[in-house]
């Protein structure tokens with residue numbers, strides 16, 4: 001099977017299968033150093049647009065405002081399949097058409113508390129702060145959508161490895177096989 005179709009099939013499967021390794025992804029942004037962190041992939045569409053949720057005060061949001069170019073990494077250990085997706089991140093905050101739908105899904109999942117810390121994520125924790133005194137009433141939720149522009153897909157095999165670069169040109173994915 002074509003590597004892009006294999007990758008797409010696994011990514012779409014992860015929308016429904018809660019144990020799928022592609023439920024988590026590693027997102028990198030430009031900061032003082034290259035920054036990378038684990039996030040939960042909330043959804044991927046058939047045209048490979050990714051969505052994840054975060055705290056609007058978190059450093060990754062400021063980094064994306066500065067430079068919206070991001071990379072997402074996925075690895076499927078059983079299939080020995082690595083996907084490196086490069087694209088443009090868009091911040092979906094209040095005022096965007098999809099914002100309320102995303103916020104509603106968080107409210108229904110009881111994860112809303114994750115977006116209500118009194119202080120911004122990543123700030124030093126004041127000495128003696130009780131865990132339950134960390135939260136306030138204000139919700140700092142934001143969704144981030146990633147539009148894919150380039151994919152580097154690698155599958156390791158027993159006898160040989162396969163790797164291809166896919167780039168979107170005029171709405172079509174063009175394949176360039178690469179030396180693995």
Ligand SMILES: Cc1cc2nc3c(=O)[nH]c(=O)nc-3n(C[C@H](O)[C@H](O)[C@H](O)COP(=O)(O)O)c2cc1C
Pocket residue numbers: 024035037038039040041052053054055058059060061121122
């Ligand atoms: C398993 C796991 C899942 C996570 N999921 C998310 C997530 O969906 N959204 C998020 O903002 N942070 C998530 N985090 C925390 C991030 O890895 C990171 O620590 C946090 O978002 C701060 O990142 P930043 O300082 O680069 O903005 C997750 C961490 C782990 C270990």
